[in-house]
Amino acid sequence: MTLSQLPTISFKRLDTPEEREKLRVAASEVGFFYLVDHGLTTQQLDAVMTVSKQFFDLSEFEKKAVAMNRSAHFRGYNAVGGERTGGAVDVREQFDWMNEESAVVALQASWQTLIGPNLWPTNLSELRSKLLSLTEQQTRIAVTLLRALCESLGMAADALDGTFSDAPYTHSKIIKYPGTTASTQGVGAHKDPGYLTFVLQDQQSGLQVEYDGHWLDVEPRAGSFVVNIGELLELASDGFLQATNHRVLAPEPGVERYSVAYFMAAQLDSTVPVLDLPAEMKEKSKGVSTDPNNQLLSHVGENVLKGRVRSHPDAAKHIYVTPQAHQNGT
Ligand SMILES: O=C(O)CCC(=O)C(=O)O
Numbered sequence: 001m002t003l004s005q006l007p008t009i010s011f012k013r014l015d016t017p018e019e020r021e022k023l024r025v026a027a028s029e030v031g032f033f034y035l036v037d038h039g040l041t042t043q044q045l046d047a048v049m050t051v052s053k054q055f056f057d058l059s060e061f062e063k064k065a066v067a068m069n070r071s072a073h074f075r076g077y078n079a080v081g082g083e084r085t086g087g088a089v090d091v092r093e094q095f096d097w098m099n100e101e102s103a104v105v106a107l108q109a110s111w112q113t114l115i116g117p118n119l120w121p122t123n124l125s126e127l128r129s130k131l132l133s134l135t136e137q138q139t140r141i142a143v144t145l146l147r148a149l150c151e152s153l154g155m156a157a158d159a160l161d162g163t164f165s166d167a168p169y170t171h172s173k174i175i176k177y178p179g180t181t182a183s184t185q186g187v188g189a190h191k192d193p194g195y196l197t198f199v200l201q202d203q204q205s206g207l208q209v210e211y212d213g214h215w216l217d218v219e220p221r222a223g224s225f226v227v228n229i230g231e232l233l234e235l236a237s238d239g240f241l242q243a244t245n246h247r248v249l250a251p252e253p254g255v256e257r258y259s260v261a262y263f264m265a266a267q268l269d270s271t272v273p274v275l276d277l278p279a280e281m282k283e284k285s286k287g288v289s290t291d292p293n294n295q296l297l298s299h300v301g302e303n304v305l306k307g308r309v310r311s312h313p314d315a316a317k318h319i320y321v322t323p324q325a326h327q328n329g330t
């Protein structure tokens with residue numbers, strides 16, 4: 001199948017069977033689509049991009065004050081060099097935040113290190129308010145989208161609700177890709193570990209999705225989110241939906257690209273069930289991928305932690321829970 005453009009799904013029409021059918025096709029045959037009519041205004045999205053650029057324009061000293069290597073919970077800033085994908089350095093700067101929480105005092109499993117407070121710069125107070133408000137709205141959209149997706153797969157809308165209840169684990173990042181000739185890798189090819197990812201792009205292209213053995217450009221479309229299927233949905237659908245490989249090419253020198261990524265998972269202590277899909281979907285399923293370098297884990301905390309450790313090995317050095325406890329996922 002050839003594809004010149006990614007499908008587009010209208011969020012406000014998801015209550016119609018026609019749009020849900022389009023959603024099922026987009027999610028199962030491509031794994032990437034534009035989400036429009038989601039209700040977030042252009043002004044709000046522009047304001048997020050503006051405050052994100054203001055963050056990256058802070059001095060090195062100010063950014064390093066919130067560096068991820070000061071966090072025990074994979075939160076905060078990474079300069080270029082702080083992340084690797086596929087064994088090579090990603091040429092991007094980024095600032096990560098997750099749910100605002102207190103740290104677990106006595107860890108019983110390694111994944112509990114994902115729980116903790118965010119790091120916020122003291123001299124850009126707008127960053128916290130703008131980003132947390134964005135996350136809250138994206139979570140509402142993601143929950144509705146996931147429910148519509150379950151329905152489109154012939155399941156009850158709430159089939160996965162038990163895994164995230166009213167507060168899914170979410171992880172987000174603002175990202176700056178500086179122009180470079182040193183490497184073509186903005187971020188190397190990877191799959192995202194959660195249920196659903198939303199990417200907000202600026203006007204600069206570079207995001208590519210693997211489709212039918214080729215890399216397809218995901219051209220920026222103002223006001224849309226680019227949605228992709230993550231590994232937890234591949235597991236829940238027993239491979240009917242596939243987490244899609246994607247990457248970002250570094251821009252040319254003199255050009256910068258900014259994006260904001262939002263990853264919705266389930267609660268970290270939950271385990272993703274395998275949905276009993278209709279027979280015609282089961283027949284079409286390619287099965288869950290069995291890449292020896294990337295095992296998919298149905299324990300949510302374990303699968304999310306796997307992604308974080310692979311991306312930020314330095315930030316993972318503090319993890320001290322015994323392998324026994326880790327294995328049991330307790
Ligand atoms: O920056 C982008 O467009 C995508 C980033 C991405 O795939 C990721 O951070 O997982």
Ligand SMILES: [Fe+2]
Nearest residue numbers: 190191192246
């Ligand atoms: Fe990604």
